[in-house]
Amino acid sequence: xxxxxxxxxxxxxxxxxxxxxxxxxxxxxxxxxxxxxxxxxxxxxxxxxxxxxxxxxxxxxxxxxxxxxxxxxxxxxxxxxxxxxxxxxxxxxxxxxxxxxxxxxxxxxxxxxxxxxxxxxxxxxxxxxxxxxxxxxxxxxxxxxxxxxxxxxxxxxxxxxxxxxxxxxxxxxxxxxxxxxxxxxxxxxxxxxxxxxxxxxxxxxxxxxxxxxxxxxxxxxxxxxxxxxxxxxxxxxxxxxxxxxxxxxxxxxxxxxxxxxxxxxxxxxxxxxxxxxxxxxxxxxxxxxxxxxxxxxxxxxxxxxxxxxxxxxxxxxxxxxxxxxxxxxxxxxxxxxxxxxxxxxxxxxxxxxxxxxxxxxxxxxxxxxxxxxxxxxxxxxxxxxxxxxxxxxxxxxxxxxxxxxxxxxxxxxxxxxxxxxxxxxxxxxxxxxxxxxxxxx
Numbered sequence: 001x002x003x004x005x006x007x008x009x010x011x012x013x014x015x016x017x018x019x020x021x022x023x024x025x026x027x028x029x030x031x032x033x034x035x036x037x038x039x040x041x042x043x044x045x046x047x048x049x050x051x052x053x054x055x056x057x058x059x060x061x062x063x064x065x066x067x068x069x070x071x072x073x074x075x076x077x078x079x080x081x082x083x084x085x086x087x088x089x090x091x092x093x094x095x096x097x098x099x100x101x102x103x104x105x106x107x108x109x110x111x112x113x114x115x116x117x118x119x120x121x122x123x124x125x126x127x128x129x130x131x132x133x134x135x136x137x138x139x140x141x142x143x144x145x146x147x148x149x150x151x152x153x154x155x156x157x158x159x160x161x162x163x164x165x166x167x168x169x170x171x172x173x174x175x176x177x178x179x180x181x182x183x184x185x186x187x188x189x190x191x192x193x194x195x196x197x198x199x200x201x202x203x204x205x206x207x208x209x210x211x212x213x214x215x216x217x218x219x220x221x222x223x224x225x226x227x228x229x230x231x232x233x234x235x236x237x238x239x240x241x242x243x244x245x246x247x248x249x250x251x252x253x254x255x256x257x258x259x260x261x262x263x264x265x266x267x268x269x270x271x272x273x274x275x276x277x278x279x280x281x282x283x284x285x286x287x288x289x290x291x292x293x294x295x296x297x298x299x300x301x302x303x304x305x306x307x308x309x310x311x312x313x314x315x316x317x318x319x320x321x322x323x324x325x326x327x328x329x330x331x332x333x334x335x336x337x338x339x340x341x342x343x344x345x346x347x348x349x350x351x352x353x354x355x356x357x358x359x360x361x362x363x364x365x366x367x368x369x370x371x372x373x374x375x376x377x378x379x380x381x382x383x384x385x386x387x388x389x390x391x392x393x394x395x396x397x398x399x400x401x402x403x404x405x406x407x408x409x410x411x412x413x414x415x416x417x418x419x420x421x422x423x424x425x426x427x428x429x430x431x432x433x434x435x436x437x438x439x440x441x
Contacts, residue, residue, distance in 0.1 A: 064097060070095075071096075073427065149347045150386075160281035175253075176229065183241055307422075308336070332367070368380060401424055
């Protein structure tokens with residue numbers, strides 16, 4: 001068991017137990033992956049970030065939690081499924097560092113969640129660096145593939161309800177009523193029944209021919225929330241109540257939602273120009289509205305993610321999340337910096353799409369768009385055509401990874417969620433390479 005801090009020369013085998021290394025199939029992909037990863041170096045680097053004694057009653061060794069984290073990313077499972085699989089699968093035991101099959105191989109969901117939070121962006125980047133070393137060692141990508149890198153951005157959609165103004169006002173009303181109840185403020189009316197009837201009426205008036213009736217109902221909902229806000233402010237001043245930081249943040253979001261609701265396009269532009277913050281989700285106020293220009297999905301609500309892959313082998317080298325809906329070209333320098341940090345060297349040529357025109361990368365001669373025509377070699381022409389190879393990788397991360405719907409909370413969840421998806425993609429690529437080599441030999 002890896003939690004035993006005993007020298008290898010002093011460790012003794014168990015007399016009546018057979019080791020997992022002899023019991024399991026050595027051709028299994030998890031068996032091979034366990035032997036390829038440098039666990040000691042990885043554990044030493046992660047131990048500087050994670051204090052294992054803070055991870056609850058069912059705490060495990062860092063080595064065990066690292067193995068569970070990698071396997072969870074590889075199969076894209078929930079915390080609950082990872083707990084069940086860890087208890088039942090002997091290949092998971094061996095991959096996580098156990099020498100013998102243990103009856104007490106148990107772990108809790110809270111431990112997995114806390115370990116994920118402790119790792120943060122720096123910890124997952126360390127894991128990505130180790131996988132880049134393993135990928136190079138196994139031949140998943142080659143050294144010359146680093147001469148060209150393909151970079152693109154995509155939108156990571158946050159797990160929020162569609163931000164209709166009626167939904168946001170209903171949520172603001174519920175939070176304000178709850179806040180008044182916590183502070184001991186008696187309300188004459190919470191308007192819960194009126195909001196319920198108004199929501200039903202909105203569905204009845206959804207046709208374009210009934211737009212005037214619909215607008216009248218929506219304005220009435222905004223008026224009701226405004227009454228509650230004025231009542232709360234008046235009672236607070238009379239009673240001299242002091243609010244906590246969390247309560248002040250709730251009040252600020254409620255006032256913002258009330259101010260931005262049911263405005264015309266012109267009024268909303270004036271609201272933004274005056275410095276008003278548009279909130280698209282009460283529990284995730286940092287979410288941005290990103291226009292895609294697509295007919296089936298003109299807008300997506302989340303954050304931008306920059307992705308860098310090798311020019312030929314489709315191996316993910318770097319991932320960087322961005323907030324504030326920046327222009328694609330202004331994300332290039334940070335994405336390239338993340339790629340170079342992963343591989344530990346300077347990259348070669350960079351191939352991007354037309355969205356990166358006017359980028360902020362200092363070495364402009366190394367960046368190629370589809371319109372770059374001056375003094376290019378035949379190899380560069382081939383790579384210009386192959387730039388679109390990153391699109392199926394992004395689709396893979398969203399279809400089989402976690403990037404289609406980000407369920408992790410807060411801005412830190414926006415940062416680590418694409419890193420987990422990239423780690424899982426690279427692990428699957430390495431496993432496929434190892435098993436393919438096995439069958440070829």
